[in-house]
Amino acid sequence: MKLLYLDTGMGAAGDMLGAALLELLPAGERQEVLEQINGCGLEGVHSETETVFRCGIQGTLLHVTVCGNQEEGEEVPEEGQHEHAHHHGRHMEDIICLVDSLRLPEAVKKDVKAVYQRIAAAEAKVHGVDVGEVHFHEVGMLDALADVITVSLLVRRLAPDKICAGTVTTGFGSVRCMHGILPVPAPATEKLLEGIPVRAGSIEGELCTPTGAALLGYFVDTFGPMPSMIVDRSGYGCGRKEFPRANCVRALFGRAVEQEKPQAEILCVNCNVDDMTPEDIAAAAKKIAEAGAAEVFTTQIGMKKGRPGILITAFCAPEREEAVEAAFFAHTSTIGLRVFPQTGYRMRSRTEERQTAAGTVHVKESTGFGQTRRKADYDDAAMMAEEKDISLREAREIIMAQEERI
Numbered sequence: 001m002k003l004l005y006l007d008t009g010m011g012a013a014g015d016m017l018g019a020a021l022l023e024l025l026p027a028g029e030r031q032e033v034l035e036q037i038n039g040c041g042l043e044g045v046h047s048e049t050e051t052v053f054r055c056g057i058q059g060t061l062l063h064v065t066v067c068g069n070q071e072e073g074e075e076v077p078e079e080g081q082h083e084h085a086h087h088h089g090r091h092m093e094d095i096i097c098l099v100d101s102l103r104l105p106e107a108v109k110k111d112v113k114a115v116y117q118r119i120a121a122a123e124a125k126v127h128g129v130d131v132g133e134v135h136f137h138e139v140g141m142l143d144a145l146a147d148v149i150t151v152s153l154l155v156r157r158l159a160p161d162k163i164c165a166g167t168v169t170t171g172f173g174s175v176r177c178m179h180g181i182l183p184v185p186a187p188a189t190e191k192l193l194e195g196i197p198v199r200a201g202s203i204e205g206e207l208c209t210p211t212g213a214a215l216l217g218y219f220v221d222t223f224g225p226m227p228s229m230i231v232d233r234s235g236y237g238c239g240r241k242e243f244p245r246a247n248c249v250r251a252l253f254g255r256a257v258e259q260e261k262p263q264a265e266i267l268c269v270n271c272n273v274d275d276m277t278p279e280d281i282a283a284a285a286k287k288i289a290e291a292g293a294a295e296v297f298t299t300q301i302g303m304k305k306g307r308p309g310i311l312i313t314a315f316c317a318p319e320r321e322e323a324v325e326a327a328f329f330a331h332t333s334t335i336g337l338r339v340f341p342q343t344g345y346r347m348r349s350r351t352e353e354r355q356t357a358a359g360t361v362h363v364k365e366s367t368g369f370g371q372t373r374r375k376a377d378y379d380d381a382a383m384m385a386e387e388k389d390i391s392l393r394e395a396r397e398i399i400m401a402q403e404e405r406i
Contacts, residue, residue, distance in 0.1 A: 003229050004160035006220065007250035008168045011207025014147030016237040017215055019060040020251035021154035022049065023235025033157065037149055041102045044068075045146050052238050055246040059236030064146045090136050092120045095145070104149065111152040111218070112145070118214040122191035144211045151215050158253060164227055165220045168193060171207035172200040189213045197223050203243050228257040266294070266315050266344045269324055271334035272301065274309035281310055284331035288312075291327035292320030315344070347371070361399050376400055 006017070022030050030049070037047050044067040052061045063070060099112050123134045170185040184206045185193065192213035201207065231254040239247040285296045293314035303309035312332060316324045321339070328337055347368035354361055362377035376399040385395040
């Protein structure tokens with residue numbers, strides 16, 4: 001599985017994300033993408049790159065000019081100098097029409113419009129207006145639009161099966177916009193980051209911009225620590241300002257590594273009973289399994305006052321917890337439950353259908369932890385034992401011996 005991981009420890013801006021993804025391509029292909037962006041029909045907009053160093057690390061800085069002028073970008077060069085000038089210009093429907101007119105693949109147009117819909121929705125919530133009433137400052141909109149196009153083109157070109165990102169660092173302090181001085185993260189950025197793990201970090205200033213937040217929210221599948229992967233290529237997209245920490249987004253592209261120990265978070269739910277008949281316990285176990293428990297079993301225990309009792313235990317996925325607990329209370333005599341989060345480990349298993357002289361059989365193979373186990377399907381073995389009037393053990397031996405000769 002092709003995996004793209006974005007290190008957002010220094011936040012994210014549209015130009016930084018685009019520059020990081022550009023670095024994942026060979027030099028010739030980078031120029032090809034830039035030519036595609038510059039020739040897509042954004043009048044007066046031009047994108048080019050520059051090799052720069054941040055804390056001794058070489059990376060790429062993406063410059064976007066509009067009619068020969070370059071905006072400061074979405075980062076805050078100094079506290080109070082940046083302006084979020086997203087009003088007094090085009091409406092959302094104007095942007096949709098503009099994107100539809102560009103010479104870009106339809107899939108890329110779809111992505112670009114979806115990202116801008118996110119930005120417009122966030123702005124509308126912040127300012128208490130309808131999405132159709134949100135205005136985007138002409139020059140700033142074109143500058144950001146070029147960044148969104150760059151990221152969208154590159155994601156489609158790289159075609160990762162999954163995109164992951166770390167916790168997003170927002171920075172702290174304040175930012176000046178057309179409405180006055182606002183806290184960092186800016187209100188629109190805050191809305192765009194809802195549901196995404198964030199932290200302020202130790203750098204004063206705006207590290208995550210609205211465009212960066214919108215791109216992450218749209219393209220990233222999961223947020224968290226870097227997954228196990230084999231890195232084939234890496235890219236560094238640099239911001240304009242220099243900080244004590246390297247001001248860049250790092251993009252890692254490679255292949256996901258299948259865990260040697262496949263694991264899953266499971267819940268253990270159990271209770272003690274001393275006043276249920278064996279028939280009642282068997283019926284309750286069946287109902288608990290039907291409610292979603294992956295496994296239900298009983299254990300004989302000693303309870304208070306020397307009474308013999310039964311411990312009823314079930315394992316289930318977290319999303320089945322409520323249903324399983326309800327089944328416990330509905331079908332057992334307990335008045336209380338214990339629930340423990342646990343980590344389960346399983347071998348990877350697959351079942352294959354094989355044609356043998358003994359007929360069609362199914363063989364289950366389990367691998368992991370340095371072991372491989374193969375076992376004939378019980379129903380197949382039982383049917384063979386019945387037909388040949390032999391023991392179940394003999395039927396299994398026949399199936400496995402013939403399967404091994406295939």
